[in-house]
Amino acid sequence: NIVQQFKKELVQSRMLMVEGKLQIEGDVIHVIISRCYNITKMLSHLHSSNEEVKLPAFPTSDAVSHPKMPEKKQSAWRFLWRSQDIRKKLLITLGILMLFRLAANVPVPGINRDALASFFEAQGGTFIDFLNLLSGGTIRNFSLLAMGVYPYITAQIILQLLVPIIPALQQRMQEDQREGRKWMEKWTYYLAVPMAMLSAIGQINIFNSLASTKIIDFGFSADLWLPSLTILLVMTAGTMFAIWLGELISEYGIRGQGLSLIIFAGIVSQIPHNIRTLWLDEQNRWVLIIAML
Numbered sequence: 001n002i003v004q005q006f007k008k009e010l011v012q013s014r015m016l017m018v019e020g021k022l023q024i025e026g027d028v029i030h031v032i033i034s035r036c037y038n039i040t041k042m043l044s045h046l047h048s049s050n051e052e053v054k055l056p057a058f059p060t061s062d063a064v065s066h067p068k069m070p071e072k073k074q075s076a077w078r079f080l081w082r083s084q085d086i087r088k089k090l091l092i093t094l095g096i097l098m099l100f101r102l103a104a105n106v107p108v109p110g111i112n113r114d115a116l117a118s119f120f121e122a123q124g125g126t127f128i129d130f131l132n133l134l135s136g137g138t139i140r141n142f143s144l145l146a147m148g149v150y151p152y153i154t155a156q157i158i159l160q161l162l163v164p165i166i167p168a169l170q171q172r173m174q175e176d177q178r179e180g181r182k183w184m185e186k187w188t189y190y191l192a193v194p195m196a197m198l199s200a201i202g203q204i205n206i207f208n209s210l211a212s213t214k215i216i217d218f219g220f221s222a223d224l225w226l227p228s229l230t231i232l233l234v235m236t237a238g239t240m241f242a243i244w245l246g247e248l249i250s251e252y253g254i255r256g257q258g259l260s261l262i263i264f265a266g267i268v269s270q271i272p273h274n275i276r277t278l279w280l281d282e283q284n285r286w287v288l289i290i291a292m293l
Helices: 007-012 040-046 061-065 076-082 084-103 113-122 127-134 150-162 167-175 177-210 225-252 258-269 271-280 285-292
Strands: 016-025 028-038
Touching (some): 007 028, 084 225, 084 258, 113 127, 167 177, 225 258, 258 271
16 A cells, blocks of 8 residues: 555655556546655755745644644733723723722812702602713712713714704815724814803702702802802812813723713622612512613
């Protein structure tokens, strides 16, 4: 058997020379092999220059017939932490989110905390609780960040709606998309400031109208205009601070996800409180747990 006789040459060679006879029957050509030679070393002589040729590591037939089992893949989460660049971005993101949560507990000056606590006890399970969830608990504290980054999102939506309506804006965006995006970002920041002030006025008036006792003294009368202006400036600055933190995350942390992570961190921070509230509700506890599952 020719295969058994010359198995070594057939398995190890990358260039093979054979001796034998040709049999031609019509269009069919048969090669009857009598001897095989391993001439792999002669491959280097086929190169036109005098440089040494490094042959690629092609698998031999023995390796193909007895393949090695693939190595077990490492966890992607372990790779995320081992990569120095990704680890740095994750740590920066976590640090900024911790700073955001720290600022979320700083209340607005002049707040009546007893009236605020009574208001939330009376409004339990209503739309106010849902707003508090979206704000990451900042409304319950009436924090500097009580409006979050939502004024910025509102300004962004307004400008996106105005672009197709106003021909000059649409032409600016189409002529140079890069410059158009820069213009859009700049004016979104500018528009976010008055939107934050309007949101602060609306939020304060809504809370004062729903509460039995005034949560915060606010108005533009002779004796209240200076404290009210201070409250407006502080809440607007808090919103712009949250937007700035989101931009820092997008630039130095997880790219392009800053504002989304700010909102996500606020919602996630309320999960322990919501679970505790759910567990303390003995009457509806199991019904709500089954509904969640």
